[in-house]
Amino acid sequence: MKILVINAGSSSLKYELFNKKLDSLGDGYIERIGQKGQIPNHEKAVKQALESIQEKGLVASLAEIKAVGHRVVHGGEKYSAPVRITPSVQKEIQKLCKLAPLHNPPNLAGIKACKKLLPKAAQIAIFDTAFHQTLPQKAFIYALPYDLYKKEGIRRYGFHGTSHLYLSKVAKKLLGKKADRLVTCHLGNGSSLAAVKNGKSIDTTMGFTPLEGVPMGTRSGDIDPAIAVKLSQKLGPEKADNLLNKQSGLLGLTGKSSDMRDLLATRKSNKKSQLAIDIFCYKVAQKIAAFTASLQGLDAIAFTGGIGENSGYIRAQICQYLPHLGVKVDAAKNRANTTLFSVKESKVSLLAIPADEEKEIASQTLKLL
Ligand code: AMP
Secondary structure, eight states: OEEEEEEEOSSOEEEEEEETTOOEEEEEEEOOOSOTTSOOOHHHHHHHHHHHHHHTTSOSSGGGEEEEEEEESOOTTTOSSOEEOOHHHHHHHHHGGGTOTTTHHHHHHHHHHHHHHSTTSEEEEEETTGGGGGOOHHHHOOSSOHHHHHHHOOSOOOSOHHHHHHHHHHHHHHHGGGGSEEEEEEESSSEEEEEEETTEEEEESOOSSTTSSSOOSSOOOSOOHHHHHHHHHHHOHHHHHHHHHHSOHHHHHHSSOSOHHHHHHHTTTOHHHHHHHHHHHHHHHHHHHHHHHHHTSOSEEEEEHHHHHHOHHHHHHHHTTOGGGTOOBOHHHHHTTOSBOBOTTOSSEEEEOOOOHHHHHHHHHHHHO
C-alpha cells in the first residue's frame, strides 16, 4: 500500500510517495503547469506525476496507491481535522474559495484530477487552517463590528498548520513535558509563528489571510491598517493588494531580493539588506515574547522552514532579544544546525527541525484510513 501526497498550487504541483511506514519513496515538482495567460492544467500535471512514479519503478501498478492526501489551504471553521473528500466535502471546499481565492481553487483542481486518474484511491483533505481551530475566541476575533465575524467569516484562521503541528509533535518527542509551552516558528518564504500549549495551537501570527504577522519574502506582515486603506485609495484595491502581498517584506525593503540567502550574502556591503534582516529578526523575537503571555511562560522554541532550519545567524539574531526569558544559545551547535542548540542551563530549549509537511500529511492520511 502506498500513499501519495499532492500539493497543488496555482502554477506548480508538488508530490511525494510514501509507504505504510511513512518512508518517503520519491518526490517531484512540476513547474509552470499553465502556460502564461492560460488556465493551469492540473490533470496534465497529475498525469505527469503518475507517469514519473511508474517510470522510476516506485510502484508496480498505480493500484498500489490506496490513498491521496491533498494539502488544502483553507478549511474555514468547518474543518479542524483531516476529512475524506466526499461530494459534499468537495462542495464545501469550493465554497471556501471565497476565503482563499488564490489557494483553494488550485487545491480543488488537484483533487478533481486525482479523483479522475486514481478513481479507486481514497481522497483525503488536510487543511492548513485545521491546527489553529483550537484558538480561543479572544485570540481569533478581531476588534471589528462583531457582525463581520458572524456574517462574513472575518476572523483569524492562521495558516502553515500542518507545519506547526509537525514541529510540535517532534518537539514533544524530543523534550516531553519540556515542550508543554512551545512557540513554533515556521520561517521560510512565508513565515508564521504559533503558541502551542500542551500540543494545541492557542494563538498564531497569520490571520484572516497569510498577510498578517511577521514580515515575509514579499508580504508586509503587520502594518497600520490605515496604510492599506490609503494605498487602496491611491492605487486601487488590486494594486494595493499586490503591493502588500507581492512587493513588500524583504523584497520591498531591499528593492532587490525576497530571498534570505541573498540578503545574508550582501548584508556587509548593503545597508538595506542588513536593515531588512534586522527588521525580520526583531519582529519574530517580539512575537515570541508576546506568545509568552499567551502560554503563561515558555519552555521551548522550535524553528523550521528554509530560514528557520538553515540559518544559525538568523536564529542567533532572534534569540539575542530574549535573554530575559532565560534563552541561551550554544553558539557552536547553532552554527552547525544541531537539532537542540540551547546550552544545558538555558531555561528555554531551542530546536532547529527540518520541515516535513508532506510526511505529516501522509501520516494524517494513513491515520484517517
Ligand atoms: P521555504 O519557503 O521554507 O522554502 O524557505 C525559503 C527561504 O529560506 C528563502 O528566503 C531562502 O533564502 C531561505 N533559505 C534557504 N536556505 C537558507 C540558508 N542556508 N540560510 C538562510 N536562508 C535560507
